[in-house]
Amino acid sequence: xxxxxxxxxxxxxxxxxxxxxxxxxxxxxxxxxxxxxxxxxxxxxxxxxxxxxxxxxxxxxxxxxxxxxxxxxxxxxxxxxxxxxxxxxxxxxxxxxxxxxxxxxxxxxxxxxxxxxxxxxxxxxxxxxxxxxxxxxxxxxxxxxxxxxxxxxxxxxxxxxxxxxxxxxxxxxxxxxxxxxxxxxxxxxxxxxxxxxxxxxxxxxxxxxxxxxxxxxxxxxxxxxxxxxxxxxxxxxxxxxxxxxxxxxxxxxxxxxxxxxxxxxxxxxxxxxxxxxxxxxxxxxxxxxxx
Amino acid sequence: xxxxxxxxxxxxxxxxxxxxxxxxxxxxxxxxxxxxxxxxxxxxxxxxxxxxxxxxxxxxxxxxxxxxxxxxxxxxxxxxxxxxxxxxxxxxxxxxxxxxxxxxxxxxxxxxxxxxxxxxxxxxxxxxxxxxxxxxxxxxxxxxxxxxxxxxxxxxxxxxxxxxxxxxxxxxxxxxxxxxxxxxxxxxxxxxxxxxxxxxxxxxxxxxxxxxxxxxxxxxxxxxxxxxxxxxxxxxxxxxxxxxx
Amino acid sequence: xxxxxxxxxxxxxxxxxxxxxxxxxxxxxxxxxxxxxxxxxxxxxxxxxxxxxxxxxxxxxxxxxxxxxxxxxxxxxxxxxxxxxxxxxxxxxxxxxxxxxxxxxxxxxxxxxxxxxxxxxxxxxxxxxxxxxxxxxxxxxxxxxxxxxxxxxxxxxxxxxxxxxxxxxxxxxxxxxxxxxxxxxxxxxxxxxxxxxxxxxxxxxxxxxxxxxxxxxxxxxxxxxxxxxxxxxxxxxxxxxxxxxxxxxxxxxxxxxxxxxxxxxxxxxxxxxxxxxxxxxxxxxxxxxxxxxxxxxxxxxxxxxxxxxxxxxxxxxxxxxxxxxxxxxxxxxxxxxxxxxxxx
Numbered sequence: 036x037x038x039x040x041x042x043x044x045x046x047x048x049x050x051x052x053x054x055x056x057x058x059x060x061x062x063x064x065x066x067x068x069x070x071x072x073x074x075x076x077x078x079x080x081x082x083x084x085x086x087x088x089x090x091x092x093x094x095x096x097x098x099x100x101x102x103x104x105x106x107x108x109x110x111x112x113x114x115x116x117x118x119x120x121x122x123x124x125x126x127x128x129x130x131x132x133x134x135x136x137x138x139x140x141x142x143x144x145x146x147x148x149x150x151x152x153x154x155x156x157x158x159x160x161x162x163x164x165x166x167x168x169x170x171x172x173x174x175x176x177x178x179x180x181x182x183x184x185x186x187x188x189x190x191x192x193x194x195x196x197x198x199x200x201x202x203x204x205x206x207x208x209x210x211x212x213x214x215x216x217x218x219x220x221x222x223x224x225x226x227x228x229x230x231x232x233x234x235x236x237x238x239x240x241x242x243x244x245x246x247x248x249x250x251x252x253x254x255x256x257x258x259x260x261x262x263x264x265x266x267x268x269x270x271x272x273x274x275x276x277x278x279x280x281x282x283x284x285x286x287x288x289x290x291x292x293x294x295x296x297x298x299x300x301x302x303x304x305x306x307x308x309x310x311x312x313x314x315x316x317x318x319x320x321x322x323x324x325x326x
Numbered sequence: 327x328x329x330x331x332x333x334x335x336x337x338x339x340x341x342x343x344x345x346x347x348x349x350x351x352x353x354x355x356x357x358x359x360x361x362x363x364x365x366x367x368x369x370x371x372x373x374x375x376x377x378x379x380x381x382x383x384x385x386x387x388x389x390x391x392x393x394x395x396x397x398x399x400x401x402x403x404x405x406x407x408x409x410x411x412x413x414x415x416x417x418x419x420x421x422x423x424x425x426x427x428x429x430x431x432x433x434x435x436x437x438x439x440x441x442x443x444x445x446x447x448x449x450x451x452x453x454x455x456x457x458x459x460x461x462x463x464x465x466x467x468x469x470x471x472x473x474x475x476x477x478x479x480x481x482x483x484x485x486x487x488x489x490x491x492x493x494x495x496x497x498x499x500x501x502x503x504x505x506x507x508x509x510x511x512x513x514x515x516x517x518x519x520x521x522x523x524x525x526x527x528x529x530x531x532x533x534x535x536x537x538x539x540x541x542x543x544x545x546x547x548x549x550x551x552x553x554x555x556x557x558x559x560x561x562x563x564x565x566x567x568x569x570x571x
Numbered sequence: 572x573x574x575x576x577x578x579x580x581x582x583x584x585x586x587x588x589x590x591x592x593x594x595x596x597x598x599x600x601x602x603x604x605x606x607x608x609x610x611x612x613x614x615x616x617x618x619x620x621x622x623x624x625x626x627x628x629x630x631x632x633x634x635x636x637x638x639x640x641x642x643x644x645x646x647x648x649x650x651x652x653x654x655x656x657x658x659x660x661x662x663x664x665x666x667x668x669x670x671x672x673x674x675x676x677x678x679x680x681x682x683x684x685x686x687x688x689x690x691x692x693x694x695x696x697x698x699x700x701x702x703x704x705x706x707x708x709x710x711x712x713x714x715x716x717x718x719x720x721x722x723x724x725x726x727x728x729x730x731x732x733x734x735x736x737x738x739x740x741x742x743x744x745x746x747x748x749x750x751x752x753x754x755x756x757x758x759x760x761x762x763x764x765x766x767x768x769x770x771x772x773x774x775x776x777x778x779x780x781x782x783x784x785x786x787x788x789x790x791x792x793x794x795x796x797x798x799x800x801x802x803x804x805x806x807x808x809x810x811x812x813x814x815x816x817x818x819x820x821x822x823x824x825x826x827x828x829x830x831x832x833x834x835x836x837x838x839x840x841x842x843x844x845x846x847x848x849x850x851x852x853x854x855x856x857x858x859x860x861x862x863x864x865x866x867x868x869x870x871x872x873x874x875x876x877x878x879x880x881x882x883x884x885x886x887x888x889x890x891x892x893x894x895x896x897x898x899x900x901x902x903x904x905x906x907x908x909x910x911x912x913x914x915x
Contacts, residue, residue, distance in 0.1 A: 070708045072656075121892055126340075127784075133654055133711055134845065135891050141838060142884030149877035200431070207428050210417045213379065216399035217409050218476065219432040223398070256834045260719045263712040271708065298727050305716045305723075309701055312713060316705040542576050555575065 037171055042293045043286050044172055050285020051182035052243055054278045057262045057269075058189060059236035065209045065272030066229040069119065069132040073140035074237055075259035080143055081107060081241020082250050083151060089158045089245070096158050096245045097180055103238040111234025114139070115227045123223070140255065147252040158246040181243040188239055189278065192232070196274075205229055209272065261301055264308035270321025279319065283307075328352035329515060330376070330407070330484055333393075335385035337368075337375050344383065345371045347539040353484070358506075358516035360530035360547060362523040362560060367536040369519040370412060373486045376517075377409035378402040404432055406483035412492060415473035418462030422453055425461050425472055429479030439479070446475040449505065467498035474505065485509065487518035491525065503529055523561050527551040535560060603911040611635075611758055615751040628750045632757050634863045636819060639760035639811045640836075641843035641855035642768045646808040648841065649849040650777055651801060652784030653703070656837050657714030658812060660721050661691035663831030665813030666820035667731060673821070674737045684756065684817035691813025692806045699802035706787055715834070722832040736827030739820065753822040757815065761856075764811040769852050771807065772915055780804055784850070835880075842883055846890050848897030852914035857898050 056078060063069045081103055088094040088102075118139065122131050165176035196202040204225045207215035216222055244250055265284055269276025288303035311318060330353040337346040345368040353359060361369050374380040376387050378399040386393040389405055399409070417425050426446060430439045447454035450471045456464060461472055470490060477485055490506065491499035503525055510516050520526030527533050533550035535543040543556055550556055614631065618624050640662070647653050665687030669680035680687075702713040726734045742749055771777045779800050782790035791797050820826040839862065847858025862883070869879050894901045902908040903915075 064708075070711070118888070118892070127652060129708055130652060130654060131891065131895075133656075133708060134841070135888060137656065137838070137841070138884045138887035138891060140884070142881055142888065145877050145880030145882075145884060148880065203424075203428050204431065206420070207417060207431075210419050211414055213399075213411070214414055214417060216379070217377065217403065217411065217415075218429050219400040219403045219480065220428075221398065221400050256715075257719065260712075260715045264716050267709055267712055296727075298723065301719065302723060305720045308713060308716050312704065312709060313701055316709060540576060543574070 038293075039290075041172055042289050044174065045178075046286030046289030047282060048175070048178040048182045048285075049289060050282035051185045052178070052240075052247065053262075053265060053285050054281035055185035055188060055236065055243070056240045056258070057265045057277045057281055058192065058274060059233035059240070060262050061266045061269065061272055061274060061277040062192075062236070063230060063233040064266070065274070066205055067119070067132075067226045068129050069230070070129060070136065070263075070271075071233065072133060072136040072259055072263075073143060074136075074233070075255035075262060076140045076143045076147075076252075077107070077111075077234055077237035078241045078244055078258065079250055079252060079255045080147060081238040082245040083147060083156070083241075085242045085245040086156050086158045089160065095160055096242050097160075097184060100184070100239045100242045103242055104235040107238030107241075108231040108235040111231035111237075112227045114234070115230035119226070119230070120223070123226075140259070144252045144255060151252065153251050153253065155249045155251050156245075157249040160246055163246050177246060181247055184239075184243070188236070189274075192236070192274070201225070201228060257301070261304050264304040267318055268304075268307050268311050270318030272322070273318070273320040276318055276320035329355040329390065330517075331388045331391070332372070332376065333386050333388065335372075335375060335387070336383045337371055337380060337385075338383060339371075339380070345539055346375070346382075348385070349536075349539070349541055350385075351534065351541065351544075353515060353517060355483075355515055356510075356513055357531040358510045358529065359518070359532045359534060360523075360526035361517070361519045361534045361536055362521075362526060363536035363542075364560070368539045369536050370488050372536070373409060373488050373517070373519060376402070377407065377486055379409070400432070403480065403482075406480075407486065408477040408480055408482035408484065409486040410473050410477050410488065410490070412488040416461040416464075416469050416476070419460060421458050421460055422464070422472055423457045425476055426453075426479055429476035432480060442479050442481060446478055449478070449508070450475055467494050467501070470494060470498075470502055471505070474502070474509075478509075482514060484515040484517065487516065489519055489521055491520065491522050499525070524551070600911045600913070608762075615748075615754050618747065625750060628754055630863070630867065632750065632754045632822075634860050635754070635757035635761040636815050637839065637843060637859035637863055638856050639757065639764040639815050640840045641847070641859045642761075642764040642852075643808045643811045644840040645844045645849065645851075645855045646768060646771055646780075647801070647804040648808075649844055649851070649854070650771065650780040650784065651804050652850075653801060653805070654711050654841070655714045655805070655808070656711055656834070656841065657716070657718035658808070658840050659831065659833055659836035660714075660718045661694065661809040661812040662816035662819075662836055663721060663725070663826075663828070664694055665691050665816030666826045666831045667725070667737075668813070669817030670737050670739055670820050670826040671731065673739055674732075677740075680817050680821040681752065681756070684814050687817035688810040688812075688814035691809035691816075695806040695809035696802060699805040703798060703801040703805065714837075718832055718834065718837065722828050725828040725832060732826070734828060736825055736830070738825045739823075741824050742821065750822075753818055756818040760811050760815045760818070763814075765852065765856065767807065767811070768855070769914060771804075772852050776800060776803070781850070838883070842887050844897075846886060846897055848899030848901070851897070851899045851903075853912040854897050854899040857912065861898070 060071055060074045063071045085096050085099040085103060088099050089096055118135055122128065122135065125131060162176040162180060166173050167176060196206055204215065204220040207218065207220055208222050208225050212222060265280045266277055268284065269280030284304055284307060287307065288300040291303045292300040332349055332351040335346050335349040336344050338344045349372060361372065363369055371380065375382050378397040378401065381396050388394065389407065394402065417428065420428065426443050427439065430442060433439055452468060453471055453475055456468065461469060464472060490502050494502065499522065506516060506518070507529055518526060527547045527550055530547040533545060533547040534541055535550065535556060543550060615628060644655065644658050648655055668687040668690045669683045672678035672683055673680055698717055702710050725731050731737070742752065744752070779790065779795040782793065782795050783797050783800060787797055816831060843858035843862050844855040846861065847856065848854025865882065866879055869882055890897060896904060899908065899912055903913070
């Protein structure tokens, strides 16, 4: 019994981090109907930045979040304006975003590979190998920090969306784009800001990835597959769905790893994906899929 | 000088044919206009062009004699022209209160927003009762009231209404129409598209008949209503409200 | 009385311009094709004349294989507009379907390649049943997931060789003629997939696919059996990919999960079809030939393959933003399309 609880604890901690990783992805879809296949490569790119900041300047990965998020925000807005501004309102828009972000992902992956080569990187701050006990249960410090920080960031995101004027505009755009325009929301601006936020969330995620999950450029494909499966499970465009989906899958994959084997963890994600497509294609909290 | 003018407008969707062909219209301040016509005539399209949701292929829309140049809908709103679309007008997942709050998105002054919301609640007491309910859970008539109320939060000069009585039971439709009448008395310029041509023309000052993308007839609303040809073509062999009762 | 402006107007409705009269099938196209085929059929026999024989044969074999892959992808991705980013899964499945009987029982892949194609079709059909029920991005995501599921399973299966894969016996032919059978196999795949693509494009099925691509709701309402068509297109798009995978594995003399079940292969297919011109018959062919050439060039210039990837990405993004119809599509739009590329 104790072992199961321990596994579930690990799962929760992981899930909390997955929730942050996936939040940017689902936000981009919810606001702008962008399926951002490059989201994971953004995270990896941020991980590289944080890694080198740690190696060369000793800046703690979690502290880097303070710097990486604004930088990522600006880059995100830039990428949106540069690439997505052009295709706004074109027919088959969602499909275009898939292909476009696919291309962007390949570009960034190539650049990362060229600059940094394919060796595995992992930042190793002290708390990576620390742990503490609560009762009989082991809590790895690094993961706890990451999960807590994710929690804080997600609450911050929620509060921003709920209580600020821009947040209102974002939520309105998510729910009903044309009605939002008719109340005076500048949906173009809101979209660019949302993409920036999505990128900033990816930046924070990268800081966590830098020490939690060894990475190299090509790795992002595995991550995006996982995150996309998660987002579909939770419901595309639903932040609530992403968080709950992440926690559920975190625990599920943790159990799979424990019971079946380390390599099979991701199967929990893929299995859940195909199951939800069979049973409830719009996901747990998603809206009816419009063509 | 007309408050709002449409000059020689051609408009259509995507690569499709022109829906509106050389439409010209003058809207004077404080009056109410009712646009009628068969389906596909371009009535909703006209409102969409004025509100900035669709851009014309040629011709222009001018407000106080200043033409719009491919405006965004929020820019048109900022000028004081508010569009209440046919459907999808409310944010179903937000509460009534939040819907009204976001209606005042362009207004920054908290107390002004509060004041306007109170006025909307006075106008539609039933909304006050349901203030924290999600808009999606309201009945059709209540949603329409919410849509109108939301439009009022920006204190518009011109309201463009696309089929305000669509899908509503006659009594509720009556309520909506009398509200619209009140708004007109308060000085708001109303341009409405109405399938219920008789009621719309009874309410309005001026009538416009749109057919096949052109303005086929226009004139004082009661004259339009009485005109036998128009009655034959567009009002059915129908009835004045007197004959109906 | 109110004036009736329609009566006053009296103009006739505009006469709709007659669309330019359809051209008859251009004879010259077929002549070009015939010549091309003849050259290709005879090429491997021309050892004495060609200089760097192996290199040329290999290059063209490559180009033929990618032509088959991108043309196949185009059936679902181009005509129906459903992007499959995990198409490499069919490639890998075909590869292993041929490799396993060879490894364990010595069965020649030249016999089992077709089975590989059929297995791929079956996989496409079954997955399609689950994933093509919805519109929107769920399908795309599921194709990526499918690819990774296969990667995971194959990497962790003892029987299938695990991460190291299965080493395969070399083709029992004299050294000089080692490459020739694969040349012909890929030629068959290329011709087969182009022919399939052509047939689909010119059928009622193809018309239905295009309707789905443009507006699925309207297509459904108009009576197109959308779900069935999509699944069929997916299955058809898998056949030659599986076949090619079987042949490629044999030509390499080994199969390995990371080499076959990789996004890079899917990415290339997508790239080629889009750059060449999605939704056209000739587009994927043009794209495949072009990208193979570009890859060759950039490898010889820059060596490392990372720059290749960056170039590919830049190409894709540029085409998407500025030439969404691809080479063939854009040329056609401007009226500059040479006859031998015009097969739609």
